[in-house]
Amino acid sequence: MPDAITILLTTIFVNNFVMVQFLGLCPFMGASNRLDSALGIAAATLFVMTLASSLSYLLNAWFLVPLEIEFLRIILFIVVIAAVVQFAEIVMRAMEPRLHQQLGVYVPLITTNCAVLAVALLNIKLATSMIEALFYGAGAGLGFGLVLILFAAMREHLEAADVPKPFKGTPIHMITAGLLSLAFMGFTGMS
């Protein structure tokens, strides 16, 4: 169990998928316009990552390795991720119709979030058990959510800030993301 918690904390802070490994930058820039939609997308991504990483670990351990068809990994993992995203969308539509309406197109786009596939693929090398894989996925999802929410909050403040004209819009967002990344790089010293 201590191992699992170490994995969780490491993936959230030290090996943060967005800020340290630079995965999932598209939704990071695209879905961080507003804090409430960032919260929604973070929750959906956490759900998808946790479920997809554990399912893909099981798929790999039970079918792909024994049958010696590891070359199908990417295709099958993508199918699993797409199915989990679809499931998440159905659940969200039934439970939280307003959130579903608000997030709209972003939920199916989680399928193409490269961080999700990266979690599934990296799991195979890093995790040794199903529990570890679960925590690895949850950690990745939490780290993604943390960074997304932080960045969305910063962007909301940037809207009101007096930014020099050449830096307005995307440039200042890129600079902010870089500074945030630097801050996360600082955690590397802890491991």
Add this chain to the structure above:
Amino acid sequence: MLVDIISTSMPYQAVLLMIAMGSVIAWALCWAERKLPPDTASQIEALNQLLPQTQCAQCGYPGCRPYAMAIQTGKAPINLCPPGGQITVKKLAELTGQSLKILSSVSDPTMRAVIRESDCIGCTLCIEACPVDAIIGATQKTHTVIEDECTGCELCLPPCPVDCIDLVSISLDTTSVDTTSHVVASSLDKTQPQMSASIAVSDDCVRCGECIPVCPKSLTPVAMYWQRNNVTEMEALRLAECIECSRCDRVCPSELPLATIFSDAKGTLRQEQQRKESAIYSEARFSAREERRTHAPPVSKSPIPTPSDLLKIAQRQRVETGQDGI
């Protein structure tokens, strides 16, 4: 040969696994879709789209969306919407899968509100109450009901302070009350010059309001159109500022000749103003003359002096001064 290639380059396990995974996922998703409660928001939205959006509250709910929500949860039957009529009931039955019912309504669908114009005090309270904007009029002007628009919902009855609104059956009362003209029955109407009859305008303004955003002078062409037989009201709606650019003409779905109507109305308005000005001018002249007649002192009663009179005056003066030159 072909079988050999397949068996060597494409392991059958892979194919089987793909098929198995696909079926399992498809089954799981279908199960989730069926098992979880259906999306209520889009159902309500679909029901709301079928309702006429008059927000008349005749169904007993505060508006069309609340009624749609009540239908969705099964609290309300589908036949409570009189403005929608039997057609709406049929559509709702198709959407919800319920059996078709006959429209039941608290109010008689053949009833229409009619304002007794002699009693109306022009308070505009009924205009605010009307859910379908079927009552037209302005403050201190007699209101009237557009019969075609009225749904007989009785919502205008309670606010009226003088109880001048009656509900009448349309089959009986259409002949006695002229509510088809869509004109504010103002007492001023009699004195207003009527629009030139050359423009044959049918009353097919659908009040879509398309003309409002396009007006470069931020006027309300639709309101001016509805007041087109009453230039005083049109003037209050800033008719004089209309530049007759005819942009409202171009967007009007009923292709009404709005700019021409406004141009005509401006002509009428100008005539009216000129007539008023000349009336004021002549009245001023008349009163000035009266003033002179009654108050000013009589200047001289004698007419212009003749030469002989002048001679007499001169002689008298000479006598008085004692200059007897002879």
